Amino acid sequence: MTPHTAEKTSVTLLGLGAMGTALARTWLAAGHSLTVWNRTPVRAAALTAEGARAADSAAEAVAANTLIVVCLLDDSSVEEVLSGTGLAGKDLVNLTTSTPAQARARAEWARERGARYLDGGIMAVPPMIGVPEAGGYVFYSGSPELFERHQETLGVPAGTAYVGKDAGFAALHDVALLSAMYGMFAGAAHAFALIRKENIDPVSLAPLLVDWLVAMTPAVHQTADQLRSGDYTKGVVSDLAMQVAGTQTFLSTAEQQGVSPELLSPYFELMRRRLDEGSGEEGLTGVVDLLVR
Structure with a gap:
């Protein structure tokens, strides 16, 4: 040395x-x-x-x-x-x-x-x-x-x-990020299941799926900003009422394709519950509060 x-x-x-x-x-x-x-x-x-x-x-x-x-x-x-x-x-x-x-x-x-x-x-x-x-x-x-x-x-x-x-924060951050990852994997699994019986190459769908998911990721920042401010209508483009109205199309498509809706249905149910509370002008951030017991 x-x-x-x-x-x-x-x-x-x-x-x-x-x-x-x-x-x-x-x-x-x-x-x-x-x-x-x-x-x-x-x-x-x-x-x-x-x-x-x-x-x-x-x-x-x-x-x-x-x-x-x-x-x-x-x-x-x-x-x-x-x-x-x-x-x-x-x-x-x-x-x-x-x-x-x-x-x-x-x-x-x-x-x-x-x-x-x-x-x-x-x-x-x-x-x-x-x-x-x-x-x-x-x-x-x-x-x-x-x-x-x-x-x-x-x-x-x-x-x-x-x-x-706080010694627990590393584990909490770890599980929070991995939970989001599994949610993404769940959505991707449902997407691939929809085309599974069709003459569509999953390899051709993959880059479209990746690009779309990347394009949607800024919504995470909007959710965080709304949670911090408490204003769940801030910056909303597609409100909850409109999105809930469209969920039937996803469920019907899954049924027609012979695909179980079990990965989508729980989230759609939370969206409906939030709408029933009179929050139709919000985006999707209110779902977070439904999950917190």
Whole structure:
């Protein structure tokens, strides 16, 4: 090491599934000293050949470094693996998919054991890790001091986005975005089902579908602005009354094409309920309030 070379943070990584292995390789490639552990030891073999040190137990791995990154199956796995390890004085970064409530409880659990805590929500699939142009990133929430301390190291595998001191906010942002994704997938599935029995190539429909969805995405900003202002009529072009009146065409087309309406019907029902409350001049933002219990 030269006087001009900053020492890179050593990392312990628990969990070597597809995501964990991708994370490990990016830290190794960037020159970080890495200690790894996995319940099935054979998964560490390839990484040790690339320079990682494999620990014989989770406790040994935790003892090796201050920065501990966890990427396991679920929240119960985190507790099972970390029970009996010495967490006092450790910086625990949990990248395991969880609910906001689980993340908040895990933060308190870590604090009681003397550890500092960050929760993370990975907005990427393994092939995107270590590929900046792929656009993957990780939401982080919890200790702002801890995030600042390790941001450079955490930013090696993917971009970082700190979303608040509340440890549950990373998981909440993660699930919010993924929920929107599944809604989009549901709409695309219905669209492809409509043409499935016709002489229409789905490959020819795909670019039309993508372009249309992209053209509609600015509506997300309008919804956010209306929710903030409380004025659900602001900027509305196609009001709720008109849109509800048109839903029968979608349902009838599905029936004629032999396609189940089960992906569309719940949303249409919410639109009708909002209209019944006398909100016909609004857009679709009022549906959000119907969903909040």
